[in-house]
Amino acid sequence: MRNICFCFQMQAPYRLKRYRFFDIGQDHYYYDDMLTEEQISWMSQTSWLPLLSTLKDMVRLSRGKFHCAIAVSGQTISLCEQFAPEVIDQLKELAETKAVEFVLMPFAGSLAAEYDMNEFEQQLKQGEELLVELFGQKPQTVFNTELLYSDEIADVLKKLGYKVAMIEGAKHLLSWKSPNYVYCSTAGKSLKLLMRNTALSDELSFHFSDPAWYNFPIDAEKYANQLAAIEGEEPVVNIWVGAETFGVRQNAGTGIFDFLRALPYYAMERQLGFVTPAEAAKKGGDDVISSPFPTTWCGESKDLSQYNGNDLQQEALNKLYAVGERVRLCSDKALRRDWINLQADYHFLFMNHINAENTNYESAYDAFINYMNILSDFLLRVEEQYPTTIENEELNELLKTINNQEKEIANLEKELKAAKSKKAAK
Numbered sequence: 001m002r003n004i005c006f007c008f009q010m011q012a013p014y015r016l017k018r019y020r021f022f023d024i025g026q027d028h029y030y031y032d033d034m035l036t037e038e039q040i041s042w043m044s045q046t047s048w049l050p051l052l053s054t055l056k057d058m059v060r061l062s063r064g065k066f067h068c069a070i071a072v073s074g075q076t077i078s079l080c081e082q083f084a085p086e087v088i089d090q091l092k093e094l095a096e097t098k099a100v101e102f103v104l105m106p107f108a109g110s111l112a113a114e115y116d117m118n119e120f121e122q123q124l125k126q127g128e129e130l131l132v133e134l135f136g137q138k139p140q141t142v143f144n145t146e147l148l149y150s151d152e153i154a155d156v157l158k159k160l161g162y163k164v165a166m167i168e169g170a171k172h173l174l175s176w177k178s179p180n181y182v183y184c185s186t187a188g189k190s191l192k193l194l195m196r197n198t199a200l201s202d203e204l205s206f207h208f209s210d211p212a213w214y215n216f217p218i219d220a221e222k223y224a225n226q227l228a229a230i231e232g233e234e235p236v237v238n239i240w241v242g243a244e245t246f247g248v249r250q251n252a253g254t255g256i257f258d259f260l261r262a263l264p265y266y267a268m269e270r271q272l273g274f275v276t277p278a279e280a281a282k283k284g285g286d287d288v289i290s291s292p293f294p295t296t297w298c299g300e301s302k303d304l305s306q307y308n309g310n311d312l313q314q315e316a317l318n319k320l321y322a323v324g325e326r327v328r329l330c331s332d333k334a335l336r337r338d339w340i341n342l343q344a345d346y347h348f349l350f351m352n353h354i355n356a357e358n359t360n361y362e363s364a365y366d367a368f369i370n371y372m373n374i375l376s377d378f379l380l381r382v383e384e385q386y387p388t389t390i391e392n393e394e395l396n397e398l399l400k401t402i403n404n405q406e407k408e409i410a411n412l413e414k415e416l417k418a419a420k421s422k423k424a425a426k
Contacts, residue, residue: 001226001235001271001272002228002230002234002235002236002237002271002272002273003235003237003272003274003275003279003280003283004227004236004237004239004267004272004274004275004368005068005069005194005236005274005275005276005279005280005424006068006069006239006242006274007068007070007071007103007143007166007238007239007240007241007277008055008068008069008070008071008241008243008246009070009071009072009105009143009243010048010070010072010073010076010240010241010243011071011072011073011076011109011145011346012039012040012075012079012346013075013341013344013345013346014031014036014075014341014344015032015039015360016032016157016347016370016371016374017029017030017032017035018032018370018393019370019373019374019377020373021061021373023373024373024376024380025377025380027377028334028338028381030342030374030378031275031337032343033343036083036358038079040079040083041083043244043248044080044084044086044087044125046247046248046252047224047243047246048084048087048090048243048245049084049087049090050247050252050257051243051247051257052087052090053090054092054257054261055100055307056094056097057261058260058264059094059099059100060263060377061170061264061265062099062264062265062274062378064097065212065264065268065274066264066274067099067100067101067274067275067276067279067344068099068100068276068278069100069101069102069103069141069143069277070091070100070101070102070103071102071103071104071143071166071257072091072102072105072202073106073108073109073127073316074105074107074108074123074127074143075107075108075109075340075341075344076109081097081178087118088134091134092134092135094139095134095135096192097214099278101139101141101276101277101278101279102135102137103129103141103143103166103277103373104124104127104128104141104142104143104162105127105141105143105144105145106120106124106127106144107123107124107126107130107340108123108147108343108344109343109345109346110123110145110343110344110347111146111148111304111307111308111317111345112158112343112346113144113145113148113198114148114294114304114308115317115318115324116321116324117152117156117322118324118325119321119328119343119371120153120156121343122328123141123340124160124326127139135391138387139162140163140164140278141162141163141164141165141166141200141277141278141281142162142164142165142166142328143164143240144167144177146296146297146298146345147166147167147196147240147295147297148294148295148296148304149165149167149168149291149292149294149296150291150292150294150295151185151186151187151290153165153192153291153294154186154187155177155186155187157185157187157191157332157420158185160192161288162191163190163191163192163281164191164192164193164194164277164280164281165192165193165194166194166277167183167193167194167196167289167291167295168195168196168198168296168297168302169195169196169197169198170198170295170302172295172302173195173289173291174289174297177287178232178234178236179196179197179198179238180195180197180230180234180235180236180238181195181234181235181236181285181287182235182281182283182284182285182287183195183281183285183287183288183289184285184286184287184291185288186290188301188382192261192281192285193276193289193324194236194238194281195238195289196238196297197237198420200226200227201238201239201240203215203218204218204239204241204243204245205242205245205249205250206249208245209250209254209256209257210252218259218365219228219255219259220259220262220263220265221262221266222267223259223263223266224263224266224269224270224272225266226268227267228267228271228272229263235279235283236275238277238280240297246260246384253280288325299302306349306352306354306364307349309352310351310353310364312351312354312364312368313348313351313352313368315368316347316348316351316368316372317348319372319418320342320343320375321373323379326382326385326386327339327382329385329386330382330386331386332381332385335381335382338378340379342356342371342374342375342378345378347371351367351368351371352366352373413426
């Protein structure tokens with residue numbers, strides 16, 4: 001039986017305010033709260049809430065047979081808690097259906113996996129704790145920011161005990177292979193790889209309302225026929241899109257929500273099932289996919305060039321992540337909050353000469369100057385906490401001490417828990 005694996009990604013950043021050179025050292029608050037609230041409220045009303053409501057309908061109307069996944073970063077959850085708590089309520093209701101898997105994203109929706117692997121690990125841990133707390137799910141599947149993946153990242157995910165990595169079905173990775181199978185990573189068979197079906201996913205994201213598209217108009221019956229007509233015994237078709245596909249990129253007037261709501265009926269009529277990523281990964285697969293260089297779901301090149309492809313972006317990213325070890329030593333909550341918020345990948349996308357046109361910045365250079373002014377103030381605050389005069393060897397010793405203390409605390413907590421259990425048994 002062929003199964004469809006849907007995943008909807010929710011991601012949004014804190015918007016930065018206009019920050020001048022003369023604000024450096026004087027003003028430590030970096031955010032445009034009005035713009036952020038406006039963006040989150042608009043996104044919630046236009047896309048997220050209608051989508052989540054539709055997903056609940058799909059689970060109910062299919063009597064629990066419709067399964068899917070949601071990828072939402074910790075930063076996005078924080079924004080919703082602040083500006084759109086009704087989104088959190090809807091997510092919790094979906095969690096209660098047991099038909100939705102919440103897959104893990106780096107907490108900041110960051111590119112840390114490419115620039116600071118220790119930070120990447122920490123953000124996965126933060127995100128995991130949040131998903132357990134809010135939705136009662138311990139994630140085993142990772143949806144890295146922009147589906148960023150490489151063999152090096154696979155090694156880290158395996159070490160951390162995750163079972164599934166979601167990656168782009170890029171042609172240079174697949175060659176003649178199909179994305180509709182379960183694969184293994186170079187890290188070993190314990191880490192399964194699911195590959196996004198680029199063509200069928202992008203058909204919804206970019207072509208649903210395009211009258212020039214060869215398959216226009218797209219309706220639920222026609223789309224289900226496409227899925228059923230795939231040749232061979234290919235077990236799983238991964239349809240992963242940004243949540244903004246529904247309501248923003250394809251507005252409600254296109255019928256995109258009605259399309260989605262009707263799809264389970266036509267799919268099940270054709271003996272197609274629905275699975276979460278964790279369920280899909282159980283379909284086996286020993287064939288290995290290798291990604292020596294970073295791969296993403298971005299653009300034609302399927303790399304990070306939209307985020308680090310010019311000198312402005314590289315300068316900002318390198319300066320930000322150069323202080324990662326020092327920030328992780330800090331206990332200053334405001335500093336740690338800003339560290340997380342400044343890592344959101346959108347800030348670097350806005351420095352792209354193409355994507356800057358769709359922001360409140362006049363140009364990519366304008367976005368860069370604003371960000372670097374903020375980053376300069378942030379770096380001054382980091383310098384006050386842990387001056388650059390501290391040598392790397394000394395810094396490493398501090399890190400070793402902290403890590404040893406954390407391990408000791410964890411061991412003591414285990415011993416205490418065991419002692420309590422033993423006492424309760426008596």
